[in-house]
Amino acid sequence: MQYAQLGRSGLKVSRLCLGTMNFGFVTDEAVAFRIMDEAVASGINFFDTAxxxxxxQRPDMEKGFGISEEIIGRWLEKSGRRDRIVLATKVYQPMDLGPNDRRLSACHIRKACEDSLRRLKTDHIDLYQMHHIDRLTPWEEIWQAMELLVRQGKVLYIGSSNFAGWDIATAQAEARSRRFMGLVAxxxxxxxxxxxxxxxxxxxxRYYGLGLLPWSPLGGGLLGGVLRGVRDGRRAxxxxxxxxxxCRPRLEKYEALCDDLGERPADVALAWLLHNPVVxxxxxxxxxxxxLTSALCSLDVALDADTLRALDEIWPGPGGEAPQAYAW
Structure with missing residues (x-):
């Protein structure tokens, strides 16, 4: 397994993070336990949940919140591996029907953290992530609540999710004014x-020293060899x-390129992300x-400059960084 610093922090995390959104939803507890066992055995030390x-995940549906955390908590208790895991979870989404059972008020952050600790059967969260920006709550309130959790030892590092670039800048400016580390991911x-x-x-x-954690790295399966799956008779x-x-014309070129490389499309998609130093x-x-075992193969895939250029031609980005992407 390869490891990297999480942003500018001193924390080392595996280059693949185990996402657990499927645990308790489409993956039952027994299989989830086997996946976590294998993840640790392969050197993965970074688990992400919410x-x-x-x-x-809607408050008007039958209650199902917290199941992933509960499964991880039971696995941690049974395996005794808490100290080997960098454990990340999130706060923001509605957890009940009350007006304060969501978003990033100090009230909700405090309660959500206590509830996550109880479900995870642990005394601390290594990376506590804001699941979405909350522009109705001032940063003074958010950081005050997060600082308290850090002082209490319940949270070690703070991260964000689904933030815009200017949200990151605003958050870090306010954190710096409070002499607080702020976001690391x-x-x-x-x-x-x-x-x-x-x-x-x-x-x-890059500027503020945050490690990027890409979610949906395979585009929900689009980049995982979907055309080959259709040819093999798999239904989508x-x-x-x-x-x-x-995307068919691009997918045809992409999967043909992967065939020429002798690599699986999913491995190429992950390797492309891993070559970015911010990731x-x-x-x-x-x-x-x-x-899981298939994803581990991506760590052995090296993409040369010609391949990276070919991928950019098939899947062109926005043209670079702003403002040069759209202005002189």
């Missing part, structure tokens, strides 16, 4: 097919079939043990 993962949608963060989020992460969801038709660890969310 308080809302594991079931329905940003979790964003980033893959070959969706490269919007190259405009401003990645430059902000209607949304995926529509995405395939929209700390793509988040892989296996539903099965086989998907």
């Amino acid at each position: 308080n809302v993962y594991g079931g329905p 940003e979790q964003s949608l980033y893959n070959l097919a969706v490269r919007n963060v190259e405009l401003e989020v990645i430059p902000a992460c 969801a209607p949304e995926m079939r529509q995405a395939v038709e929209r 700390a660890a793509p988040i892989v969310g296996p539903r099965t043990l086989e998907q």
